[in-house]
Amino acid sequence: MGAADGTVAAWGVANFRSEVVRPEVLTGVSDARRLCQSRSDETHRPEETGVMSGQERRGLFITLEGVEGCGKSTQARLLVEHLDARGIEVVLTREPGGTDLGERLREILLDIGQTGMRAETELFLYLASRAEHVAEVIVPALKRGAVVISDRFGDASVAYQGGGRGLGADLVRPLNETATSGVKPDVSFLLDLDAEEGLGRLDGRIQDGGSRASRDRIESEAIEFHRMVRQAYLDEAAREPERFVVLDARSRVEELARTIALRVDDLLAERAGTYPGDD
Ligand SMILES: Nc1ncnc2c1ncn2[C@@H]1O[C@H](COP(=O)(O)OP(=O)(O)OP(=O)(O)O)[C@@H](O)[C@H]1O
Numbered sequence: 001m002g003a004a005d006g007t008v009a010a011w012g013v014a015n016f017r018s019e020v021v022r023p024e025v026l027t028g029v030s031d032a033r034r035l036c037q038s039r040s041d042e043t044h045r046p047e048e049t050g051v052m053s054g055q056e057r058r059g060l061f062i063t064l065e066g067v068e069g070c071g072k073s074t075q076a077r078l079l080v081e082h083l084d085a086r087g088i089e090v091v092l093t094r095e096p097g098g099t100d101l102g103e104r105l106r107e108i109l110l111d112i113g114q115t116g117m118r119a120e121t122e123l124f125l126y127l128a129s130r131a132e133h134v135a136e137v138i139v140p141a142l143k144r145g146a147v148v149i150s151d152r153f154g155d156a157s158v159a160y161q162g163g164g165r166g167l168g169a170d171l172v173r174p175l176n177e178t179a180t181s182g183v184k185p186d187v188s189f190l191l192d193l194d195a196e197e198g199l200g201r202l203d204g205r206i207q208d209g210g211s212r213a214s215r216d217r218i219e220s221e222a223i224e225f226h227r228m229v230r231q232a233y234l235d236e237a238a239r240e241p242e243r244f245v246v247l248d249a250r251s252r253v254e255e256l257a258r259t260i261a262l263r264v265d266d267l268l269a270e271r272a273g274t275y276p277g278d279d
């Protein structure tokens with residue numbers, strides 16, 4: 001379906017239509033130039049990499065993380081609306097996926113019929129999707145000075161393959177480094193939720209005949225898997241407290257959106273304030 005629709009065709013995934021915004025400019029840029037000129041006074045500073053020097057990285061990179069059904073896509077959408085209303089250039093994207101190749105890998109990864117996949121195979125497929133995503137979508141947007149919002153990113157591999165599959169965070173982290181060329185989010189919002197509750201929300205949506213017809217391959221894993229994912233996320237957040245903002249995902253949607261928007265506005269204001277000639 002939707003082959004004639006650029007949005008759907010670009011992603012190669014029909015049922016994501018209601019959630020997706022194409023990974024490109026959504027609005028005209030007003031003050032994006034002012035937002036990201038200097039990063040010299042930041043406490044959290046992604047390392048310089050082969051794909052993008054610190055100076056070239058003018059945009060803001062935001063990720064949303066958490067267990068199934070915790071509210072990532074809901075909050076991503078609301079944050080896009082918030083930034084859009086401010087006239088800021090924003091790119092909404094997701095993992096696995098975000099590129100044509102990534103979306104094909106996503107189909108394999110989430111295909112319930114793909115039984116018996118080795119944990120290592122799964123990890124490398126996620127990493128392959130991420131490598132494309134960083135090079136094709138995230139880095140170009142950050143160089144332009146856009147705000148990039150990714151619905152899941154590298155922490156998801158630490159949590160799902162490192163924690164859930166038991167490969168270990170120490171194994172996954174350096175592979176993530178390679179896949180991303182060291183590009184890290186400026187801020188990661190972890191929507192922390194009990195695994196049962198998250199899956200319950202998901203099943204509610206499926207029963208309501210919402211955007212989902214059934215659980216995908218990862219969602220179908222045993223509850224213990226999802227509990228380990230949640231714990232691995234929390235461990236990662238404790239390890240990098242300056243990057244993570246941990247939120248109680250049981251809070252009201254609007255309240256979460258307000259907290260996220262305030263933090264993002266603060267980050268943008270910090271940058272605007274460092275731009276020479278700013279008043
Ligand atoms: N704060 C909240 N409180 C209660 N329900 C919520 C909240 N946020 C989202 N929901 C509901 O929970 C369900 C899952 O939300 P959403 O799709 O945003 O989560 P997600 O993290 O993107 O899920 P997935 O992991 O499946 O992509 C939806 O039906 C949504 O309306």
Ligand SMILES: [Mg+2]
Nearest residue numbers: 072073074151
């Ligand atoms: Mg989602």
